[in-house]
Amino acid sequence: MADSEKPDSQDIRLPDPELVRRTMTDIAERSQRIMLGWLKRQEAEKPQVPSGQPDPFNIGSAFLEMTAKLMANPARLMQAQMGLWNDYMALWQNTTRRIMGIETEPVIAADPRDRRFKDGAWQDNEIFDFIKQSYLLSARFVQDVVKDVDGLEPKVAQKVDFYSRQFVDALSPSNFVLTNPEVLRRTVETGGENLLKGLTNLLTDLELGRGKLRIRMTDTEAFRLGENIATTPGKVVWQTPLMQLIQYAPATEAVLKRPLLIIPPWINKFYILDLRAKNSFVRWAVSQGHTVFMVSWVNPDEELAAKDFENYMTEGVLAALDAIERITGEREINAIGYCLGGTLLASTLAWMAVKKDRRIKSATYLVTLLDFSEAGELGVFIDEQQIQALEERMNKRGYLEGSEMSQTFNMLRANDLIWSFVVNNYLLGNEPFPFDLLYWNGDSTRMPAAMHSFYLRRMYQENKLKEPGGVSLCGVPIDLSRVNVPTYMLAAREDHITPWKSTYQGLHYMKGTKRFVLAASGHIAGVVNHPESGKYSHWVASSTPDNPDDWEDAATEIAGSWWPDWQRWIAKLAPETVPAREAGANVTVIEDAPGSYVKVVA
Incomplete structure (x- = not known):
């Protein structure tokens, strides 16, 4: 001084x-x-x-x-x-x-x-x-x-x-x-x-943290689900032991004929896509004329320890498709998968191809890995000794504690997500600042032992999903090359969880027309970027060559959010409209959105 x-x-x-x-x-x-x-x-x-x-x-x-x-x-x-x-x-x-x-x-x-x-x-x-x-x-x-x-x-x-x-x-x-x-x-x-x-x-x-340090990143008392966060109006119209299905209320007099199903990851809760009005993808999609259905995954306990990856397909994606058809009368839908939800979407499409089930007519993958050969820094935690240690802990409880996965992700950006809060909270003596994104980040979710073990071994450790027949679901060997629907794949340039070039490689395992878009920023901010925010940019190109570097050389940078680009793409696939569908029509409503599953704290 x-x-x-x-x-x-x-x-x-x-x-x-x-x-x-x-x-x-x-x-x-x-x-x-x-x-x-x-x-x-x-x-x-x-x-x-x-x-x-x-x-x-x-x-x-x-x-x-x-x-x-x-x-x-x-x-x-x-x-x-x-x-x-x-x-x-x-x-x-x-x-x-x-x-x-x-x-x-x-x-x-x-x-x-x-x-x-x-x-x-x-x-x-x-x-x-x-x-x-x-x-x-x-x-x-x-x-x-x-x-x-x-x-x-x-x-x-x-x-x-x-x-x-x-x-x-x-x-x-x-x-x-x-x-x-x-x-x-x-x-x-x-x-x-x-x-x-x-x-x-x-x-x-x-x-x-009950004796373990659980650093508060935000004022946890500042947010209430359904009151000032996750507030887009809607109804829970179906549920299984693994998920609740939310149908959101329309915001336009006419809507696109094909409903839109969003499959979020079950590592985190769905409302990252419905934080507040100013940054809610759900609210924006409804305003663009989509009939939006959202999967809200359960926060599992020991009773669901045996639920496997294929259960998430049958009691999650396939159950949602059945419910959407009953509710809307529409058999054809568009689907979005976010991160692990995208991995599940691609796997389900490969299974449906074998079964000649063609209800999903387009697939959008948000920061999704299908080829795990270059899986980013999460690969640090994937080897036989670590998986065995994790499996022993999971098998004892029946699930992976949400806080354990949260700590892993925080370590990937330790200065921003650990040490900055140590300084602010413990050395400066400040109270955590209320921030919706960090509230969601700290709202941890457990994962069933059987599902997580399957995912770590078959996807991350063995990288079998990209191999024809490398993964079987419900006794059916699946092959991504049999997936033949229009594909929109979004990656994020600074993504430390799903590196963009690895995401790009997954595009070439499937057939059909393809569009690849690269957003600025990272795994969350690159995706959750409302057009009115004026933040970041994105890159587009007219073709998808084998090498991601060739794609990057040909790409054009466009200011602002990628959302309008996606809207133009998906509306062009099937522009037909029908009168707006009221949320919960033709079905017994279970409860109002955001539902009860999302409110279960780990």
């Missing part, structure tokens, strides 16, 4: 002694309750990992292999160390010049998009600038060393790189009180009350 920034001793606020006393008493009592509860659960839930597997993530063996390969080439490691030493010498010299008032260029600069170092003191103050650059140099050194190791298997190299970044991210100076200028400033201004409040927030999150 520069001299001009140092507060006068009279300006330093001391904490209220009574507040400190009350807070510490409360902390002591709550800490004891949390610890006792956690110990009881640990005893009840043993064993936590399979016997003989103290390293269920298989991290240790990966780093041992990396170290052995690294030691086999000591000259390269020495060269990297000398490079780091030279960089540090340059940093010391630059810092000395800055202290003397001489302007200098940084040895290493932070990415302008890196919000960890947005506070002005990271640039303006010589000491904090030194701390920042020192960290960035060390981070670069670690990541360069692990990336340059020769002879590692690709899966091992990916795991070493991923967990090295987790280590580097955790050690960022922004994550510690004494090396974060914003936190230090807040501590002086509040007399340390921010740290007391932060400790209270930490205990609240431990209580929510």
